[in-house]
Amino acid sequence: MTPPDRRLTPDDRERFARQLELPEWGDAAQERLRDANVFIAGAGGLGSAVALYLTAAGVGRITLADPDVVELSNLNRQVLYTTKDAGRDKVGAATDRLVSLNPSAAITPLRERVDADSAPGLLAGHDIAIDCLDTLAARFVLNRASFEVGIPMVYGAVAGFTGHVSLIEPPETACLECFVPRKEPPAPAPVLGCTAGLIGTLQATEAVKRLAGVGETLAGRLLVVDGLAMRCDVLEVQRDPACPVCSSR
Amino acid sequence: MIVYLRSGGKLCDLLKPDVDEYTRKVDVADGLSIEEILATLGVAPVMVAFAFADGKVKRLDYVPADGETVTLQSPVAGG
């Protein structure tokens, strides 16, 4: 039973009315989102969709990490930003936008790159990490840190019309290094803006379900979206017994 | 044995589909892995991250069955 001072406010009831009405949702799920602390690594195309939808859904605390500034060439997909933001640091511009969307959300901007040394300390205290990064090398750092800290990670990646989404649940499921080989494609990858929006929105859906404890997630499965053929495959992923990250745990 | 290789994007240019817009039919020796089949087609392994078949992610050492369709995934790393 939620203590009276932690119950949803009248403002919460109005803001979230359309999802509170869902039979799978209700006060308990909404309170879990409000009490959640989410780490979003990357405030680009994926991070834009993830941060906007998690803030809109009522996630209480979000840390958003990205070292970059907004460039005009970002704006085909990074819908957190406007033309006027060009030249601003992304996490500063993002924080303004997210707080204006939901003033109750506590947004912590981190203008830094998540690296192997800093990642475990940065993730500590969060309930879930969301991979919105733009290289495989950075993803492997976040994957390893999520295993070390013991929190789930929502994997997402895009190129062209193609995207991937999965939920990695340490220590139960395969981790990213179990099924994604270290083959770094040339960066930056060309991408259709709406591919990033589609995959980021799917990542947000997985995070919301996982935090609220509703529905069936992509834990142990990989969703592959081929937007050109408009085909989706949901694939079983298996642990690699020789995985350098998760096999000895 | 016959293997159907399905792909998209840049991989399609390399695989030269002949069954439909995305699929190439290849006739290769029994027992070849995906990586070995790609070598016979002159496709560098770095161009393919993993494959999938029968609803499962497969590494490139997977040996397809006769008549199987295998979908190839390029490395995907953008954000």
Ligand SMILES: [Zn+2]
């Ligand atoms: Zn692993």
